[in-house]
Amino acid sequence: MSTSSLLLALLGDARLPSGGHTQSAGLEPALRAGTTPAEVPAYLQARLRTVTRVEAGAAVVARAVAAEGGDLDTVEAAWAARTPSPALRATGRRLGRGYLRVLQTLWPGPTDDRARRWSRPVVLGLLAHRADVCPVDLARLVGYDDAQTVTAALLKLEPGDPLQATAWVRDLLPAIDQMARQLAPLRTPDEIPSGGAPLIERWAQTHDMTTERLFSA
Template sequence: MPPLAASTAALLLADARLPSGGHAHSAGVEPAVTAGVDAGHLGAFLHGRAARTTLVEAGTAVAARSARLSGGDLDTVEAAWAARTPSRALRDAARVLARGYLRVGGTLLPGDEVIAAWRERPVPPPRPCVLGVIAAGLDVPALELARLVVYEDMQAAAAAILKLEPRDPLDLVSLVVELCSGVEDRLPAIAAITDPADIPALTAPQSEAWAEAHARSTRRLFRA
């Protein structure tokens, strides 16, 4: 496979059409709707997610990228992420989504020993760790990686809204732009993370409770 430019690699990883399993993730939207959140309040819900849970994911991805480039301990990054993700349902969903990204990583970086080893694990690492390692292998800069994680999460939410609460797709384009722009000023600090201890510790207890209830449901479209 010919080498990818870093900017092209970032676009590929952020593309919702990539067959990595992201279409099975609603970024918390389905659990919220199932719990009774009115469709008119989903924008506010996602503003909260972008400023909290999503930044934990972005920080984890950046820390994993740094560890891969410096020969650091990726297990420490994974443990830091787990400590900041109290919901078992959300941890499980992140690991399921990681399987798709590991397949993508195996195609884009066939000689990467970390990805090869992770593909053999019975329980894979979480999605942000895999994204960080792929970003390191494809020379995606840390700031672009942080933006990628935020955009991918918000775009997954927008796609889920269209399935759960149909509306004009153009309204959701504007919402994704608004959500990503709303945390842009926080991303340089996220991109500077090298120590897993500096990953933001920002939890969302109500969303975590909804995720746990959602995981027990037998009628759902999305994993989480």
């Protein structure tokens, strides 16, 4: 196993103190809107083709731009343009600050003052560059983390068999790997995918104004 693969395991651990435990990856508002637990596998697939693909692509591009000493603000702007929901953008930047703490503690180094305004995929890209995580493993991390976030949240929102939830993630792994291999060669902000998910974006906006909720997003 390569060091990159071991780092993938470390960064994909749900116990990493990055703030991920506060998230449901949109599942809580989806359930409130009528999505059933049985539809969660389809929800996972829909996210992988849209918002997760955008996040993974942005992270891979941020890694490439950081490696070349480029301006990560250009990647942040490209990610924001592909994330229409203000609530999702705010969540992404809040998670970015969590990963920035991980970066500064585990892989310290010069950091742009603008970094606190960067989203999770952009900070992850910078982290991957510093930690020498390869692009395909970085994209795998984003895909895997999204699926695990959804299924972990489901067990709190609609308690069920945790092995069934784990089986759903297992079944998604080939698609996550395929996405990662497709996105790994990306180098410029213009290459970031732009698939949208209007329902997920609308649910995020509604959830942002909901007072009684278990997860922040």
